[in-house]
Amino acid sequence: MTVTTPVTTLSADDARRIALRAQGLLGAPDRRSGVRGVLRHLGAVQLDTISVLARSHELVPYARLGAVGRPAVEAAYWGAGASFEYWSHAACVLPVEEWPLFAFRRRRYRDRGHLWGHQVTPETYRHVLDKLRSEGPLTSTELGGAKKTAEWWDWSDTKIAVERALAFGDVVCTERRSWKRVYALAEQAIPAELFGSDPTDRECLRTLVAQAGAALGVATRADLQDYHRLRAEELGPVLADSGLVPVEVAGWGPAGAPAAAWADPAALAAPPRGRHRTTLLSPFDSLVWDRPRTERIFGMTHRLEAYTPRHKRVHGYFAMPLLAGGRLVGRVDPAREGRTLVARQVSLEAPRHVEALAVALREAADWVGCDTVRVEVLHDEALRPALEKRLDG
Numbered sequence: 001m002t003v004t005t006p007v008t009t010l011s012a013d014d015a016r017r018i019a020l021r022a023q024g025l026l027g028a029p030d031r032r033s034g035v036r037g038v039l040r041h042l043g044a045v046q047l048d049t050i051s052v053l054a055r056s057h058e059l060v061p062y063a064r065l066g067a068v069g070r071p072a073v074e075a076a077y078w079g080a081g082a083s084f085e086y087w088s089h090a091a092c093v094l095p096v097e098e099w100p101l102f103a104f105r106r107r108r109y110r111d112r113g114h115l116w117g118h119q120v121t122p123e124t125y126r127h128v129l130d131k132l133r134s135e136g137p138l139t140s141t142e143l144g145g146a147k148k149t150a151e152w153w154d155w156s157d158t159k160i161a162v163e164r165a166l167a168f169g170d171v172v173c174t175e176r177r178s179w180k181r182v183y184a185l186a187e188q189a190i191p192a193e194l195f196g197s198d199p200t201d202r203e204c205l206r207t208l209v210a211q212a213g214a215a216l217g218v219a220t221r222a223d224l225q226d227y228h229r230l231r232a233e234e235l236g237p238v239l240a241d242s243g244l245v246p247v248e249v250a251g252w253g254p255a256g257a258p259a260a261a262w263a264d265p266a267a268l269a270a271p272p273r274g275r276h277r278t279t280l281l282s283p284f285d286s287l288v289w290d291r292p293r294t295e296r297i298f299g300m301t302h303r304l305e306a307y308t309p310r311h312k313r314v315h316g317y318f319a320m321p322l323l324a325g326g327r328l329v330g331r332v333d334p335a336r337e338g339r340t341l342v343a344r345q346v347s348l349e350a351p352r353h354v355e356a357l358a359v360a361l362r363e364a365a366d367w368v369g370c371d372t373v374r375v376e377v378l379h380d381e382a383l384r385p386a387l388e389k390r391l392d393g
Contacts, residue, residue, distance in 0.1 A: 012251035017272035022217030027274030035076035044092040059282035100197035104204040106169035137184035206238040324356035341365040347379040358390035
């Protein structure tokens with residue numbers, strides 16, 4: 001029998017702490033498992049081309065583990081056979097164990113057939129696969145060129161073919177070189193026991209919903225759907241069989257009313273306790289990548305303004321939320337000038353968060369090899385003496 005009656009009612013604070021623990025930001029970090037452990041725990045780490053302090057996929061383990069070496073982060077993701085790149089929440093690094101779980105999406109892409117530009121000939125598609133089979137992993141440039149012209153969107157037939165093969169699962173990316181995808185035949189790069197696994201769509205979706213629920217701790221239907229960008233009609237039939245249990249969360253509904261949600265039973269087994277991480281978060285971090293969820297849990301309306309005209313930006317190009325004490329308490333728009341970390345814009349919710357801000361800035365500076373921190377625009381200039389004293393201390 002399907003249980004639909006909430007097994008418990010959570011306060012908004014309980015739900016917030018559960019979410020933080022589920023995301024690895026409350027309690028002792030699992031340093032022994034390292035970056036790969038973070039990836040396995042989250043299930044997906046989003047990629048993005050923007051690099052300010054570092055690229056987003058580097059910032060995610062940093063937020064949880066502290067100043068883990070950046071070369072170690074890259075080594076954990078690329079070329080070790082432990083992960084692959086595919087479409088999840090967006091373009092994401094995924095644990096290689098999840099290869100079978102995205103069979104449902106690969107089948108859907110195959111059914112659509114026509115992806116990313118005009119149709120390429122079967123001969124072009126076969127040529128790409130044959131070249132990878134004979135020569136091993138290659139970038140799109142090594143395959144024959146990524147573009148027809150200098151325009152970023154004007155892909156060559158070879159690039160269209162290999163990206164289509166990536167979507168279909170004939171090709172996989174398990175490595176990047178200088179931020180370029182390195183394509184390999186999936187049958188050669190994915191472990192045989194995983195490559196040969198062919199779960200049904202329902203099995204894929206049920207497991208992915210359970211994994212999303214574990215990574216979120218407690219979540220609405222919309223939250224679960226967004227984690228791996230599932231469709232409503234994909235979530236609905238498997239939710240009751242996912243192992244997640246129905247709960248009610250006070251304050252999550254309209255006008256502060258209770259809302260129906262689903263929780264990972266393990267998240268309910270013990271109260272979330274432990275040390276809170278103080279850190280700057282990438283805007284693409286899975287704690288905050290779902291903007292409605294971020295607003296519901298933390299009361300922060302956060303938008304990436306990188307593609308907003310400069311004169312219309314409020315918080316800056318790549319404003320990073322400041323996490324302290326289990327809450328989002330400010331924003332920092334960072335940059336680097338030589339060995340100086342520059343905070344172009346800084347805003348805080350309250351003066352009491354100055355110490356947390358200084359801690360986060362100093363740690364970030366050390367991590368990226370900067371000796372000093374310079375704050376350019378502080379939304380409350382009355383806080384500058386206290387902040388600079390702590391930064392110099």
